[in-house]
Structures are given as C-alpha cells and as structure tokens.
Amino acid sequence: MRTFNGIDDLRASAGEEIGHSGWHTVTQEQIDSFAQVTGDHQWIHVDPARAAGSPFGATIAHGLLTLSLGPRFLDELLAVEGVAFGVNYGYGRVRFPAPVPVGSRIRMRATLVAVEEVAGGVQATIEQRFEREGADKPVCVAESLGRFYAA
Numbered sequence: 001m002r003t004f005n006g007i008d009d010l011r012a013s014a015g016e017e018i019g020h021s022g023w024h025t026v027t028q029e030q031i032d033s034f035a036q037v038t039g040d041h042q043w044i045h046v047d048p049a050r051a052a053g054s055p056f057g058a059t060i061a062h063g064l065l066t067l068s069l070g071p072r073f074l075d076e077l078l079a080v081e082g083v084a085f086g087v088n089y090g091y092g093r094v095r096f097p098a099p100v101p102v103g104s105r106i107r108m109r110a111t112l113v114a115v116e117e118v119a120g121g122v123q124a125t126i127e128q129r130f131e132r133e134g135a136d137k138p139v140c141v142a143e144s145l146g147r148f149y150a151a
Contacts, residue, residue: 006082007122007150011115018126020109021073023133026061028102034065048102056099063096066106066140070128073108074144084151089123092143098135105133113143121149 002018004010028048035041043050044060051059071088080086100106107130114125123145130140 001076002078004078004080006080007148010080010112010124010148011122013112014115016112018077018110018112020131021076021107023105023107024069024073025105026065026100026102028059031059031061031065031102034062034068038062038064040064056101058101058103060102061100061104063140066096066100066130067091067094067142069106069130070108070142070144073128074110074126077108077110080148082151083121083148086146086148089145089147091145092125094140094142096140098132098137098139100132100139104139106130106139107133118147121147123147 004013031045035046040062044054044056045062046059048059109129109131111127111129112124113127116123116125124147126144126146128140128142128144129138132139
C-alpha cells in the first residue's frame with residue numbers, strides 16, 4: 001500500500017509506478033452475477049458447455065467486469081491522506097488486448113502517470129494494467145481519472 005500525504009505528495013509522485021495488487025481468481029459465479037446486473041448474457045460468458053467449444057475453451061469474463069475490479073485493486077494499492085474526498089472522474093483510453101478465461105488469476109499494476117490541477121484539487125491519471133497469471137499480454141489497459149479535493 002502506498003500512502004500519499006496529501007495533494008502535494010501526490011503531485012510530486014507523478015510518473016512513478018505505484019505497484020501491483022494481489023491476485024484475484026475470476027469465478028463463473030462472478031461472471032454470472034455481472035451478467036445478471038448488466039443484462040449481458042452473451043453465451044461466451046455464461047454458457048460453459050457452449051464456450052468449451054470456442055477458441056477460448058471456456059467461458060471468459062466480460063471486459064467490463066475486469067475493468068470494474070479497478071477500484072477494488074486500487075484500494076489495495078493507494079491511499080491519499082489529507083484530502084476532503086476523492087471521486088472516480090472516468091476513464092480515458094480503455095483496451096482489452098487478451099481474454100480472461102474463467103478460473104484465471106488476475107492482478108492490477110498501477111502507475112501514476114500525471115497529476116493536473118482542477119478547481120479545488122487535482123486530477124490523477126493512473127494507468128491500470130490488468131495482468132493474467134502466466135500470460136504475456138495484459139487483459140486490460142485503462143487510463144483511470146481520479147479527482148482528489150483539498151480538505
């Protein structure tokens with residue numbers, strides 16, 4: 001866990017890698033729950049028998065399920081003290097270069113790319129690189145935008 005001591009510390013750390021989260025196993029139950037919440041019931045995600053015959057050999061997690069694990073992983077990686085609050089402002093570029101087959105273990109590596117001034121605080125751009133254990137390519141690369149407001 002990297003703890004930043006306020007906005008000045010965050011600003012001074014721009015360009016640094018924050019670290020990586022622990023491993024998380026993606027289960028069929030999580031995939032099915034995500035499909036239920038989003039209404040995305042495409043067979044490659046929720047039909048293990050049919051997906052077994054696909055090029056992936058099993059169901060795969062929704063790309064957006066992988067992306068949605070970002071806040072969970074960031075909670076393991078960083079804290080910003082001395083601010084009133086922080087909010088998820090959105091995402092810049094998001095890509096899903098490789099699939100996440102059910103049962104995969106994934107983690108996120110984060111880099112604090114930039115810190116820019118906004119009214120009342122700063123906007124932090126964090127590269128989120130989701131890695132699958134044993135794979136060469138990342139499964140998701142996203143530019144996360146978080147805003148931290150002065151206390």
